[in-house]
Amino acid sequence: MNQQQRLKLIESQLRSYDTGTVEHINEQWIFFDEETEEAALLEQFSNQEIEILRKNSWKRGDLLDGGSVKCGKEVFQLEDGEMIRVRKQLVYSLERLLAELKDEAFLYFINTLNSLHFSIHDCIYCYNHLTFLDPGQGAAGVNFLIFDNEESICSIQHHFNYGDMQNDRFEFTLSSGKRTVIEKIS
Structure with a gap:
C-alpha cells in the first residue's frame, strides 16, 4: 500500500468534513457548523481546500482571502447562505x-x-x-x-x-x- 492509497482511505472516512453554511456579516465571512451550531471566522480556513455545494454537487477549491475560492483556473466569490464543507485535520x-x-x-x-x-x-x-x-x-x-x-x-x-x-x-x-x-x- 503506497502513501496515496493510505491518504485515500483516510479521506474516505466518515465524518472527515465539518459541514455548514457561510454568511457575510459586518464585512467578515462567518462559518456556521451544521452539527455543533458553532460560529467561526471563515478566514481560519484560508489557503485550505474546501468544497462548495453548487447545483447539487460538491465543487472543490482553495479558499482565498475575502471569501474568494479558486477552482482550477477559475476564481469566484462565495454567496451568502452557501453550504460548504472543510476537511477535518487529524490529531x-x-x-x-x-x-x-x-x-x-x-x-x-x-x-x-x-x-x-x-x-x-x-x-x-x-x-x-x-x-x-x-x-x-x-x-x-x-x-x-x-x-x-x-x-x-x-x-x-x-x-x-x-x-x-x-x-x-x-x-x-x-x-x-x-x-x-x-x-x-x-
Whole structure:
C-alpha cells in the first residue's frame, strides 16, 4: 500500500468534513457548523481546500482571502447562505502514529475502528509514545487513543514491540463495555 492509497482511505472516512453554511456579516465571512451550531471566522480556513455545494454537487477549491475560492483556473466569490464543507485535520500524534504502522497493522486498525462505527476523525486524544522512541533500535510501549462518535466513546490501547519482529496489539474498549482485541505480528 503506497502513501496515496493510505491518504485515500483516510479521506474516505466518515465524518472527515465539518459541514455548514457561510454568511457575510459586518464585512467578515462567518462559518456556521451544521452539527455543533458553532460560529467561526471563515478566514481560519484560508489557503485550505474546501468544497462548495453548487447545483447539487460538491465543487472543490482553495479558499482565498475575502471569501474568494479558486477552482482550477477559475476564481469566484462565495454567496451568502452557501453550504460548504472543510476537511477535518487529524490529531497530529495520531497522524504520526498511522504513518509508523506497517500496511497490514494500519488496515486492521482502520477496519476494526470502522466496524465499531468510529472514524479516525473521531479522535479526541492520542498519546503516541512511539514519537519519543527510535524504532530502528527496537521500541516497545503503549499508545493511548480516545475516540468519540457522539454516540459512544472508544478507548484504545496500542501495545507495540518493534524488535526483531514487529508486533502491534490493539485493545478496543467501548463505553458500552464491548471489547475487541486485534494483533498483527510481522
